Amino acid sequence: MRYEIFISEKPIDGKEIEEIRGLPVIRPIQIHSSTVVFAGKRYFGRKGDAIVTDNKKIWVGVLSADCLPILVVARGMVAAIHAGWRGTLKGITFKTLKYIQTFTDIQKIIIGPGICRNCYEVGEDVYRSFAPHLRDRLFIPCGNKKYLFDLKEANVIQARSAGVNIIEPLNLCTVCNNDRFYSYRREKTEKRILSAIRLL
Ligand SMILES: [Zn+2]
Numbered sequence: 001m002r003y004e005i006f007i008s009e010k011p012i013d014g015k016e017i018e019e020i021r022g023l024p025v026i027r028p029i030q031i032h033s034s035t036v037v038f039a040g041k042r043y044f045g046r047k048g049d050a051i052v053t054d055n056k057k058i059w060v061g062v063l064s065a066d067c068l069p070i071l072v073v074a075r076g077m078v079a080a081i082h083a084g085w086r087g088t089l090k091g092i093t094f095k096t097l098k099y100i101q102t103f104t105d106i107q108k109i110i111i112g113p114g115i116c117r118n119c120y121e122v123g124e125d126v127y128r129s130f131a132p133h134l135r136d137r138l139f140i141p142c143g144n145k146k147y148l149f150d151l152k153e154a155n156v157i158q159a160r161s162a163g164v165n166i167i168e169p170l171n172l173c174t175v176c177n178n179d180r181f182y183s184y185r186r187e188k189t190e191k192r193i194l195s196a197i198r199l200l
Contacts, residue, residue: 001107002200003073006059006191007170009180014063014194018086024049025059025196030082033098041111049087050096052079054103054199064176065184068114068151069195071095074106078197083114083155093155097162097168109159112182112195116173117150120185130154166196 008014017025026039028048034046039060044142052072053059060080062069067084070093081087081096093109100106117140124145127135138154139147156167174193182191 001073001075004198004200005071005077005110006061006196006198007112008195009193010182013182013191015040015192017061017194017196019066020059020198023057023059023198025061025194026053027061027063027080027194032084032086034087034092034095036092036096039134046054049083049092050079050081050099052077052096052100056199057063059196059198061194063192063194064112064114064174065182065192066115066120067188068155069112069193071110071112071195071197072100072106072108072154073197074100075104075107076199077104078199079193080195080197083151085122085149085151085154086160088151088154089129091158094158094162097159101162106162106164108168109164110197111152111155111167111169113170113172113174113193114151115175115176115183115185117148117152119173119175120149120151121146122149123147152164 037048062082070081074080
């Protein structure tokens with residue numbers, strides 16, 4: 001299972017990257033959903049938050065600036081997932097992995113640059129939207145009805161539930177490493193990181 005990954009860094013705006021080393025980058029129109037789209041030979045810009053392909057002639061990618069980009073390596077298939085708290089709540093990572101498993105075996109996932117659990121403060125609405133059994137694992141109260149949320153762990157739990165146990169976190173927080181990566185929370189920027197993967 002040979003693949004290559006690409007993760008853009010400042011000052012490049014990932015939205016403007018249309019091709020990498022001569023091959024097109026295909027992205028879904030991200031809507032904080034749990035919708036998985038498949039990019040085959042032709043692709044029409046569909047809405048969703050995970051993109052899967054078996055086509056070696058394209059990169060599949062997602063944009064983010066704090067949300068977690070997750071890249072999936074499978075036998076003859078790769079995928080890119082955009083996992084913010086809303087998509088995570090809807091099970092985007094679990095659903096994407098299960099979708100791929102209907103075709104092939106998954107080798108591993110790679111967790112790209114996203115906000116870490118020390119930097120991601122959320123309100124009670126986010127806390128309450130998660131199931132009670134997950135709240136203790138994912139949230140640490142930090143006073144004033146605010147919580148620190150572990151977005152990475154939320155997605156790791158989904159990967160393990162899908163039977164994927166090889167998880168490679170790059171451990172790059174967009175806030176802690178804001179010199180390299182865009183952070184919407186830190187900068188209120190419209191610029192984004194592109195995280196992409198290609199099958200070789
Ligand atoms: Zn951080």
